[in-house]
Amino acid sequence: MLRYTLMRLGVFAGCLVVAWGAVYSGIFPRGFGASNLFWIVLLAMILSAPISWVVLRKERERASVQVAGRVERMKANLDANRSQEDATEAHSQAS
Known part of the structure; x- marks a missing residue:
């Protein structure tokens, strides 16, 4: 993701130089x-x-795959935490 962001900033910086040159040359x-x-x-x-x-x-697609993987891991962690809480509640109610 950082690589894509840096590449995007690089494209913007290049366009900034081109735009500056085009404005000051009268284009x-x-x-x-x-x-x-x-x-x-x-x-x-x-x-x-x-x-x-x-x-x-290609870099954007690679970054989106990384983000999707992070989201899936976060969902799995939330589900695991919920199941642990449910198990703890069931155990405490049974006692």
């Missing part, structure tokens, strides 16, 4: 006044989303 329009930085970050986000979707597909 994309500049933002109004002090909003130029916000405009560049917004452009980078818009550019990086589809690129990440396509380029990082």
Whole structure:
């Protein structure tokens, strides 16, 4: 999961550099006044989303498998704890 996040940040950083260059070279329009930085970050986000979707597909699938495995382990642990509590309650009621 950390690997996917770092790769996604890398794609965003690359798009940020490209967006900054495109704005300052006049390919994309500049933002109004002090909003130029916000405009560049917004452009980078818009550019990086589809690129990440396509380029990082395998890594995203790998991360989702890891998350699903963690969820299953947590569910199993909760079920085990519930069954232990039920057994303890049944034992204390029988005494």
